[in-house]
Amino acid sequence: MSKQKNNIESILSLDKIIHEPARLAILTALMEIESSDFKFLLNVTGLTKGNISSHLEKLSQAGLITIEKKFIKKMPNTLISLTSEGKESIKHYWETIKNLGKTITKN
Amino acid sequence: MEETITLIKKVREKAAIAANPVSSILLPMGIMILILSFIPLSITLEMRMILMVLLYLLGLAITLIIQKYYISKIGYAVPEEDRISYIVRMSGYMVFIFFTLTVYTFLTRNFQQIKYFGAALGIIAISVSLVLISLYIISFVLNTLGKETPKLNSITSRYSTMFALFVSLWIAGEFFEFWTLNDATPASLQLFLPGVFALGVWIYSNKKTTFTYGIAGISMMIISLILKYITVRSPWETHPTLHSIATRLTEFEPFRGPWLLIGTTIVILGIIEHWRVLRILGEIKYVETEE
Numbered sequence: 001m002s003k004q005k006n007n008i009e010s011i012l013s014l015d016k017i018i019h020e021p022a023r024l025a026i027l028t029a030l031m032e033i034e035s036s037d038f039k040f041l042l043n044v045t046g047l048t049k050g051n052i053s054s055h056l057e058k059l060s061q062a063g064l065i066t067i068e069k070k071f072i073k074k075m076p077n078t079l080i081s082l083t084s085e086g087k088e089s090i091k092h093y094w095e096t097i098k099n100l101g102k103t104i105t106k107n
Numbered sequence: 108m109e110e111t112i113t114l115i116k117k118v119r120e121k122a123a124i125a126a127n128p129v130s131s132i133l134l135p136m137g138i139m140i141l142i143l144s145f146i147p148l149s150i151t152l153e154m155r156m157i158l159m160v161l162l163y164l165l166g167l168a169i170t171l172i173i174q175k176y177y178i179s180k181i182g183y184a185v186p187e188e189d190r191i192s193y194i195v196r197m198s199g200y201m202v203f204i205f206f207t208l209t210v211y212t213f214l215t216r217n218f219q220q221i222k223y224f225g226a227a228l229g230i231i232a233i234s235v236s237l238v239l240i241s242l243y244i245i246s247f248v249l250n251t252l253g254k255e256t257p258k259l260n261s262i263t264s265r266y267s268t269m270f271a272l273f274v275s276l277w278i279a280g281e282f283f284e285f286w287t288l289n290d291a292t293p294a295s296l297q298l299f300l301p302g303v304f305a306l307g308v309w310i311y312s313n314k315k316t317t318f319t320y321g322i323a324g325i326s327m328m329i330i331s332l333i334l335k336y337i338t339v340r341s342p343w344e345t346h347p348t349l350h351s352i353a354t355r356l357t358e359f360e361p362f363r364g365p366w367l368l369i370g371t372t373i374v375i376l377g378i379i380e381h382w383r384v385l386r387i388l389g390e391i392k393y394v395e396t397e398e
Contacts, residue, residue: 021111028115029122036126039182044122097112 017062018093022047023055027064027082027090035081056080064089125384126184131177133380135169137373144366177384302327323376330368 018024025045030036042052059065064086068079082090139162146158306324337345337353345353356364 021114024111025115025118028119032119032122033126034185036122036184037182040122040125040184041182043181044118044125046118 015089015093017058017064018089020055022051023059024093026052026055026059027086028094030065030080030082031087031090035079038078038080041080059086122184125181131170131173133373133377134173135166137370137375137377138169139166139370140366140373141370144363144370181384299328299331302331320376322379323372327368327372 018027022045025047026041029041029044038052041047041056042049045052047055056065056067060067063083066081066083068081070077070079142162142165302324306321306328334353334357337350338357340350342350356368358364
């Protein structure tokens with residue numbers, strides 16, 4: 001019973017900002033690289049432009065990513081990377097999910 | 108939830124492969140080795156030098172074109188300095204070393220000198236790898252005893268140590284040729300050692316992103332063993348035509364047989380990697396999202 005309670009607590013304690021699938025996809029893709037432009041994220045996540053923009057904004061407000069906007073040959077370029085907090089949070093998230101999966105399968 | 112996790116796993120794999128398209132290095136590297144294997148040893152020194160410069164520029168141009176193509180198609184990402192980019196970068200350095208060495212041979216034509224130069228480089232490569240392996244064992248023992256050694260661990264990661272070992276094997280094999288000045292001995296060895304290297308890269312790194320290395324490694328080792336088996340036997344023991352082809356491929360005249368095989372393997376590897384990048388691009392269409 002207490003194990004079950006712990007599992008429920010773990011599920012409830014999951015960061016809602018990270019837990020949303022699209023944001024999770026963005027953060028996980030960023031885990032693999034140092035930084036990327038907007039187009040790269042569009043390609044690897046398969047999200048639409050508008051969708052990805054709003055999610056990036058939320059992640060930036062939460063302090064999980066940094067967005068650097070600049071111009072390359074008069075063309076706008078957006079560079080996105082994980083903050084150290086973002087790196088820790090996404091790592092922690094996947095560890096929790098992994099452990100949860102293990103305990104649930106055992107039970 | 109399970110579906111989402113599978114999808115996210117795919118996104119992760121896609122990001123890892125697309126951020127680091129190794130074919131942009133493998134293809135020019137393979138093409139350069141292929142062309143180099145056809146440059147006859149009889150041409151004049153000046154002509155060789157011009158060809159080397161042209162070849163180098165060609166390799167550089169191909170790399171830039173492929174990279175530009177990927178940026179326009181996939182977008183731009185700075186890959187983390189992980190084991191794969193490290194390995195690819197180091198392979199690039201190795202090709203550079205061989206180029207320098209070849210130019211040096213062409214320039215000096217002094218085999219006595221190249222013999223000592225080659226041996227010195229071989230000894231340096233092996234010493235570095237021995238130091239790394241020793242440090243790795245020390246950090247492993249200390250970590251097992253419960254002592255944290257983060258600095259030592261970063262220097263002696265399993266991958267860099269194994270990589271150093273494979274590079275040493277390869278370089279030692281190459282310089283063995285210079286040392287013995289015997290064309291026949293290292294022909295199959297020249298193919299076998301890069302095979303060991305490629306297989307090692309696959310075993311000791313992310314298997315999903317380096318599976319082509321594994322295939323290349325196994326095939327190169329098998330081909331070298333077959334070649335060795337055929338060439339050490341007389342033509343009538345195997346088959347005259349087969350024997351003649353195998354002998355051709357292990358000789359350095361009229362073309363450098365082992366280089367031809369290595370170049371072909373690297374080109375095939377580059378094409379497979381390129382196909383993988385393009386294939387995974389179309390894999391994920393939409394990530395479901397609820398707000």
